Amino acid sequence: MIITVTMNPAIDKTVEVDHFCPGKLNRIGYPVTDAGGKGINVSKALKKLGETSIATGFLGKAGSDIILDVLSAEQIQTDFISCEGITRTNFKLMELDGTLTELNEPGMTVAREKVEELLEKIEQYATKDVWFVLSGSIPEGVDVDIYARIITKVHQKGAKVFVDADGRALIEAIKAVPDMIKPNEAELAEYFGIRRELSQEEILQLTKRLSDIGIETVVVSQGSRGAVFADAGEEKLVYQNALAVEVHSTVGAGDAMAAALVYAKEKKLPMQKMVQLAMAVSAGAVVTAGTNPPDRETIEAILQKFYG
Numbered sequence: 619m620i621i622t623v624t625m626n627p628a629i630d631k632t633v634e635v636d637h638f639c640p641g642k643l644n645r646i647g648y649p650v651t652d653a654g655g656k657g658i659n660v661s662k663a664l665k666k667l668g669e670t671s672i673a674t675g676f677l678g679k680a681g682s683d684i685i686l687d688v689l690s691a692e693q694i695q696t697d698f699i700s701c702e703g704i705t706r707t708n709f710k711l712m713e714l715d716g717t718l719t720e721l722n723e724p725g726m727t728v729a730r731e732k733v734e735e736l737l738e739k740i741e742q743y744a745t746k747d748v749w750f751v752l753s754g755s756i757p758e759g760v761d762v763d764i765y766a767r768i769i770t771k772v773h774q775k776g777a778k779v780f781v782d783a784d785g786r787a788l789i790e791a792i793k794a795v796p797d798m799i800k801p802n803e804a805e806l807a808e809y810f811g812i813r814r815e816l817s818q819e820e821i822l823q824l825t826k827r828l829s830d831i832g833i834e835t836v837v838v839s840q841g842s843r844g845a846v847f848a849d850a851g852e853e854k855l856v857y858q859n860a861l862a863v864e865v866h867s868t869v870g871a872g873d874a875m876a877a878a879l880v881y882a883k884e885k886k887l888p889m890q891k892m893v894q895l896a897m898a899v900s901a902g903a904v905v906t907a908g909t910n911p912p913d914r915e916t917i918e919a920i921l922q923k924f925y926g
């Protein structure tokens with residue numbers, strides 16, 4: 619069983635523009651509106667892979683219907699805690715050359731008792747057959763070490779944890795040694811306090827350093843440059859080029875990759891299959907408009923084309 623936890627869901631509005639001109643009037647077409655937030659995207663991508671999950675976390679009362687309607691239409695089980703406030707809207711501008719500009723709102727403020735409610739809920743779900751997906755930013759009112767607290771609690775019950783976060787939340791989560799993480803290049807650099815672009819050699823070295831902490835699977839995604847995979851069962855790091863596909867929207871590509879990774883772990887697939895699935899599902903998300911994950915046919919077609 620996979621439980622996705624989204625502390626800060628979002629209604630994503632993605633718009634494709636030829637070229638975005640900062641400081642100028644930019645007229646846009648109709649945006650694609652999606653139910654987003656990292657864990658929610660993972661649940662949606664898992665569904666396309668034929669895997670069920672339960673989506674939990676916090677939802678701001680205003681705007682929650684948009685997210686709940688989408689998840690219900692996709693037959694994804696939900697168990698959110700309703701909070702006062704507005705579910706945020708995040709704006710994404712996709713340019714023809716593949717540049718993505720994101721404007722993410724901070725989200726609602728969560729009351730202390732709601733945090734305790736969520737922790738209790740999560741503890742009840744935790745058994746040795748469960749993978750938790752802790753993904754995305756932490757809203758106001760929630761301590762930044764919440765992911766670390768959850769990891770420690772559910773590990774005691776034998777559950778496994780995947781974390782996709784940035785900044786302080788990632789630093790704290792890593793202290794509790796999750797089972798799998800997927801930082802992107804920028805998050806990797808930030809974690810190690812490096813304020814410049816990393817060379818490929820450095821990315822490999824830093825991936826290895828994270829793996830040496832004891833995190834079973836470390837994947838560093840590098841956008842159009844591909845990804846590096848480190849798995850405790852394997853001696854070598856694996857680097858994969860991104861698959862050459864037509865780019866429509868890179869929003870949600872990281873979450874699609876996260877879904878493929880957790881799916882592969884849950885199904886105990888060998889590393890090579892995990893790598894191929896992660897590359898194909900994330901490439902599929904890039905081909906698909908807006909935040910949405912690729913459908914099954916798109917994934918199968920990409921797997922067939924690139925891996926035979």
Ligand SMILES: Nc1ncnc2c1ncn2[C@@H]1O[C@H](COP(=O)(O)OP(=O)(O)O)[C@@H](O)[C@H]1O
Binds near residue numbers: 841865868904
């Ligand atoms: N332009 C692209 N072409 C092909 N694949 C891509 C492209 N951008 C992203 N991907 C795929 O999606 C994965 C995740 O993208 P990335 O941007 O690194 O994640 P995040 O959204 O978490 O920052 C990449 O490792 C790659 O497999």
Ligand SMILES: O=P(O)(O)OC[C@H]1O[C@](O)(COP(=O)(O)O)[C@@H](O)[C@@H]1O
Binds near residue numbers: 756
């Ligand atoms: O919680 P955060 O870090 O603000 O991220 C939320 C945003 O990330 C997304 O989940 C997309 O993430 P990726 O592009 O990394 O897959 C959007 O749906 C959402 O707007």
